[in-house]
Ligand SMILES: Nc1ncnc2c1ncn2[C@H]1C[C@H](O)[C@@H](COP(=O)(O)OP(=O)(O)OP(=O)(O)O)O1
Ligand SMILES: Nc1ncnc2c1ncn2[C@H]1C[C@H](O)[C@@H](COP(=O)(O)O)O1
């Protein structure tokens with residue numbers, strides 16, 4: 131509607147508008163929790179029910195690692211095995227491109243679940259610099275789960291996942307990274323009143339039908355409207 135309106139006006143005022151373009155403003159939920167907390171599992175279920183697009187920072191990095199000719203493949207591989215956090219410039223550029231590609235294909239797809247981001251202070255600063263003006267972060271969905279349950283789930287997943295980091299050695303480092311770097315980010319959002327916590331230690335079905343989470347997402351999918359940012 132807005133784009134139609136602006137399109138009509140811009141036809142009449144070509145000189146004023148010829149340098150101005152419109153971009154959809156993504157509405158974002160950050161999804162955080164320990165390794166194996168169930169972020170990916172629950173995001174897939176949410177996407178099936180509500181109008182969200184799921185972007186997993188870890189999946190995007192693994193895709194980039196596998197892409198032929200990627201200049202970052204080797205670096206990403208080492209960081210993932212070590213359970214370390216990949217430099218923010220790489221992760222942000224992958225996320226930004228994935229969001230832009232999604233919205234270019236279908237402008238109704240402006241609600242995003244960003245899973246596994248921001249994972250540390252560096253991620254947070256990178257987002258502020260590159261994305262703060264271009265996207266609205268509505269809240270953080272935090273899947274709360276004990277380290278022991280997280281580790282056991284990943285070890286079980288590791289029997290078939292083919293992931294190079296689903297082994298005890300990598301998991302010890304990933305849990306350490308989570309506690310040292312990601313928990314402080316969650317605490318920071320908590321202070322801003324932006325964290326919505328879900329008990330992720332229960333079964334997949336119980337978590338996915340948690341009424342607190344469902345009502346938040348239902349509200350989001352009904353009442354977050356399309357907004358535009360004007361780029362000069
Ligand atoms: N609530 C649950 N109860 C039991 N198993 C679960 C639950 N949620 C997920 N799983 C299983 C599915 C997977 O094999 C494994 C990890 O789930 P997954 O959704 O991949 O976690 P995640 O995305 O938070 O982990 P990572 O950060 O490592 O990508 O645990
Ligand atoms: N946001 C991220 N920044 C840097 N590195 C990341 C980020 N998300 C994932 N990674 C790397 C490091 C993780 O151990 C692996 C796997 O991620 P996962 O969410 O467990 O699939 O990727």
Ligand SMILES: [Mg+2]
Nearest residue numbers: 169170186188
């Ligand atoms: Mg995952």
